[in-house]
Amino acid sequence: MTSEISAIIKERRSFYPHEFIKGEIPKKDIDSILENANWAPNHGMTEPWRFFVFSGKGLQSSHVIAIIMQRGNNKKIPVLEEVEAVACAVQNMALTVTDLGYGAYWSTGGMVKFKEAKEFFGLREEDQLLGLFYIGKVVTTKKDSKRGAITDKVTWVNE
Numbered sequence: 001m002t003s004e005i006s007a008i009i010k011e012r013r014s015f016y017p018h019e020f021i022k023g024e025i026p027k028k029d030i031d032s033i034l035e036n037a038n039w040a041p042n043h044g045m046t047e048p049w050r051f052f053v054f055s056g057k058g059l060q061s062s063h064v065i066a067i068i069m070q071r072g073n074n075k076k077i078p079v080l081e082e083v084e085a086v087a088c089a090v091q092n093m094a095l096t097v098t099d100l101g102y103g104a105y106w107s108t109g110g111m112v113k114f115k116e117a118k119e120f121f122g123l124r125e126e127d128q129l130l131g132l133f134y135i136g137k138v139v140t141t142k143k144d145s146k147r148g149a150i151t152d153k154v155t156w157v158n159e
């Protein structure tokens, strides 16, 4: 493991639209963020992540990406595992955002749970809108946070 990946994992923080500074992120960087999303692990190679990318002057963010789980045809794969694969894809995006020096956060609030939102994206009954990923320019990617000790969350088994 390189120290670089550990540093990026620990540096990643949620940054909210009110913290974004003006300026549009170049398309090539958004392409890199999406490309890395595409390399997430997924059970049965269903690749269930789908994205709608919004940009434009009307937004408080540089880009807003709608995160969608498109249920694959292999019904042996549980729905939860499709959702988990999309979450892995979103983490890939978040880490890439940090590496590129931008800020982002995953929102599951607001209209995300409305059935009208699902209709807006033309989703089928079995698909899910999992949230919106807001990305913007930030003054710094550094922000304090804390976690409880990992030792409180791990049970070692050595029989």
Ligand SMILES: Cc1cc2nc3c(=O)[nH]c(=O)nc-3n(C[C@H](O)[C@H](O)[C@H](O)COP(=O)(O)O)c2cc1C
Pocket (backbone or CB within 6 Å): 012, 013, 014, 015, 105, 106, 107, 108, 109, 131, 145
């Ligand atoms: C699946 C998921 C959904 C989230 N939804 C929201 C949300 O709706 N609103 C919000 O303010 N933050 C949301 N967050 C961001 C968390 O609040 C944030 O990750 C947490 O406070 C830890 O901060 P950090 O990301 O800076 O480490 C979400 C995070 C995840 C992983």
